[in-house]
Amino acid sequence: MKIPAVNLIYFSPTGTSKKIVKAIGQELGAKQINEFDITPLSFASSENPKIENELSIIAIPVYGGRVPEQALEHLQKFEAKNAPVVLLAVYGNRHYDDALLELKDAVLEIGFTPFGAAAFIGEHSFSIESKPIAVNRPDEADLLKAKQFAEELLLKIKDGEANGFKVCDVPGNVPYKAKGNMPDIAPTTMEELCDLCGMCADVCPVDVINVTDKVVTNAKACIRCCACIKVCSSNARVFDNELIDGIRERLFTNCSERREPEFFI
Numbered sequence: 001m002k003i004p005a006v007n008l009i010y011f012s013p014t015g016t017s018k019k020i021v022k023a024i025g026q027e028l029g030a031k032q033i034n035e036f037d038i039t040p041l042s043f044a045s046s047e048n049p050k051i052e053n054e055l056s057i058i059a060i061p062v063y064g065g066r067v068p069e070q071a072l073e074h075l076q077k078f079e080a081k082n083a084p085v086v087l088l089a090v091y092g093n094r095h096y097d098d099a100l101l102e103l104k105d106a107v108l109e110i111g112f113t114p115f116g117a118a119a120f121i122g123e124h125s126f127s128i129e130s131k132p133i134a135v136n137r138p139d140e141a142d143l144l145k146a147k148q149f150a151e152e153l154l155l156k157i158k159d160g161e162a163n164g165f166k167v168c169d170v171p172g173n174v175p176y177k178a179k180g181n182m183p184d185i186a187p188t189t190m191e192e193l194c195d196l197c198g199m200c201a202d203v204c205p206v207d208v209i210n211v212t213d214k215v216v217t218n219a220k221a222c223i224r225c226c227a228c229i230k231v232c233s234s235n236a237r238v239f240d241n242e243l244i245d246g247i248r249e250r251l252f253t254n255c256s257e258r259r260e261p262e263f264f265i
């Protein structure tokens with residue numbers, strides 16, 4: 001079976017959701033792959049993408065058991081009609097809780113038909129060398145699972161094209177998991193290590209970092225995605241904070257046992 005085109009739509013500050021959606025997208029053997037990176041703030045002011053009679057895959061990271069708010073806002077820009085979609089929640093080995101259900105409900109509102117979904121595991125954004133959490137995931141075994149998932153999707157797509165796409169069930173509860181109250185905290189820069197290259201500001205999905213002769217971060221608007229930390233080749237950017245240290249410690253202690261991808265098709 002030849003799929004003419006597939007749209008890969010992803011919000012992925014630290015790149016793990018992107019890696020998984022691309023791996024699955026490539027396995028589908030589509031003639032054309034269109035990428036929509038909905039991570040940057042600038043996506044909000046871009047033209048509204050229209051998707052009609054085309055297959056899409058949407059990937060988001062799980063934040064507090066939910067879909068990141070900015071990802072939901074950016075998804076609202078899509079106009080979808082006759083648009084079968086596969087949903088991916090990528091989480092840091094704790095749990096995805098209600099994120100897949102929230103994502104499914106949101107895309108149904110926009111006009112997509114979610115006919116398949118999966119939860120994959122990515123290195124936790126808060127993982128550091130001394131407290132590794134799902135470090136280096138997705139790994140080879142995860143990418144093999146991505147391939148298996150794509151094979152199952154191809155069968156489902158064939159069936160959907162012949163008999164119509166049916167909305168899939170995903171786990172989750174309503175009301176969705178309550179959002180935790182986070183104080184205004186953000187990663188900081190160790191000036192002695194920083195060479196002011198500006199990469200942290202470039203990757204920040206909420207544009208809260210300003211680099212002049214020093215790095216200034218507006219903690220109030222920070223979404224704590226840790227993209228700035230992961231991109232910093234001088235290791236100058238750190239999330240050195242009591243609250244985050246505590247979360248990291250609990251994740252390291254309670255969520256180190258390897259979880260595996262799950263498919264819902």
Ligand SMILES: Cc1cc2nc3c(=O)[nH]c(=O)nc-3n(C[C@H](O)[C@H](O)[C@H](O)COP(=O)(O)O)c2cc1C
Pocket residue numbers: 011012013014015016017018060061062063064065066090091092093094095096121122123124125126223224225226
């Ligand atoms: C603010 C925040 C909240 C998070 N909440 C969860 C969570 O509830 N469960 C979990 O397993 N991982 C959680 N994570 C980890 C991310 O889901 C995980 O690292 C994911 O792979 C990041 O995706 P990305 O690389 O596409 O940005 C959280 C990360 C951040 C930054």
